[in-house]
Amino acid sequence: MKKNLSDKTVVITGGTSRLGHSFVHRALREGARVHFTFYQNKSKAEDLIRAGATGHEVDLASMESLNRFIQEIRAAMSGLDVLIHNAAACRDHTVQNLSEEDWDYVMNVNLKAVYYLTKKLLPLLFKKKPAKVFMLTSRVALRGAYGTANYAAAKAGLIALAKSLAMELGRKKILVNAVNPGFMHSAMTVDLPRTAIERNIELNPLKEYSNPDEVAAFLSYLCGDEMNQVTGQVFHWEGRETIL
Secondary structure, eight states: OOOTTTTOEEEESOTTSHHHHHHHHHHHHTTOEEEEEESSOHHHHHHHHHHTOEEEEOOTTOHHHHHHHHHHHHHHOSOOSEEEEOOOOOOOBOGGGOOHHHHHHHHIIIIIHHHHHHHHHHHHHTTSSSEEEEEEOOTHHHHOOTTBHHHHHHHHHHHHHHHHHHHHHGGGTEEEEEEEOOSOOSTTTTTSOHHHHHHHHHTSTTOSOOOHHHHHHHHHHHHSTTOOSOOSOEEEOSSSOTTO
């Protein structure tokens, strides 16, 4: 039986995050050739490399590092089926205490790198019909959140970018969508105050964390050949939209 991602080439940033790690393993099982980025987390990267993926250590805030990665990808493949922007960074402060450096860093990793990588990898995406681009956004893009103005603004920007690119690239048969994976237990959330964790879990009608393995399975389905006419959408992995 043909696997869902047989013969697909996939690039995902943030492969060593909780969701990224789950997705890379799933995509490999589904028959994909997977390239992933990581930053400093070499132990998890080595696990993914042993499983069959190709790892690239990339600082998404550095243009030099981004350009080196782009050259590596261009040299490794003649066409790209799926590009997933999953990597993220946060530096939380209230705006009153938020430095320009922390604002720029979060914007560079979460938004500028997405624009730049998509733009530079378009020639590879154009060679596949359809090709797919996914942007991992967040519930805070819709609700906002105390002390995360930079992160929320960047994630909201991803939604607008996805919808705009869907319009621009539709005639080229490139589908662009955003996915809100909900509130997960991850490296980005583990150090939040207990009250903040409880408040975020309370927003989900199931009163629990999002399951990264289930989100990875959903992403895998979206990447496959059964989904070829959906673009410009935001998929919410929660019991309800969090805009209310």
